[in-house]
Amino acid sequence: MSDVSHRIxxxxxxxxxxxxxxxxxxxxxxxxxxxxxxxxxxLGVAYESVDVLQDMEIxxxxxxxxxxxxxxQLYVKGEFVGGSDIMMEMFxxxxxxxxxxxxxxxxxx
Numbered sequence: 001m002s003d004v005s006h007r008i009x010x011x012x013x014x015x016x017x018x019x020x021x022x023x024x025x026x027x028x029x030x031x032x033x034x035x036x037x038x039x040x041x042x043l044g045v046a047y048e049s050v051d052v053l054q055d056m057e058i059x060x061x062x063x064x065x066x067x068x069x070x071x072x073q074l075y076v077k078g079e080f081v082g083g084s085d086i087m088m089e090m091f092x093x094x095x096x097x098x099x100x101x102x103x104x105x106x107x108x109x
Contacts, residue, residue: 004061012065012075016105017047020062021072025049032084036072039084039091046106077103 012018017040023029025037040047052059052071059071066073066080074081076099081087090096 002061004057005065008058008061008065011048011050013078015048015075016077016103017045017100018075019047019049019072020052020058020075021049022051022053024051029053032070033072036074036084036087039087039096040074041108043091043097043100044108045100046108076100076105 019025019033019036019040021028021033021036023033025041028034028037037049050058050062052062062071062073063069068080068083070083072084074083074087081090081096081099087096090099
């Protein structure tokens, strides 16, 4: 496993929810990242975010790690969920809230 894959694995496995995004939750740098943040904030869950614009190794490495070509990317309890389109579909169907409840993730404080 490469160094960047190891770093990504550590981040994914040490947090209940991780959003790899462009920018930060307060200042998303693309519309898809902004949508992902809005969904997670609406669900009221605590999550870690990783700004891929600050680390080019992570930005490229996350695509190989998940075998998913776009950012943002959501992980819940170490499992890849998808990007903003999948998040939106799951959110609208109530599946994302159900996933969070079943995973027992922490509520935002």
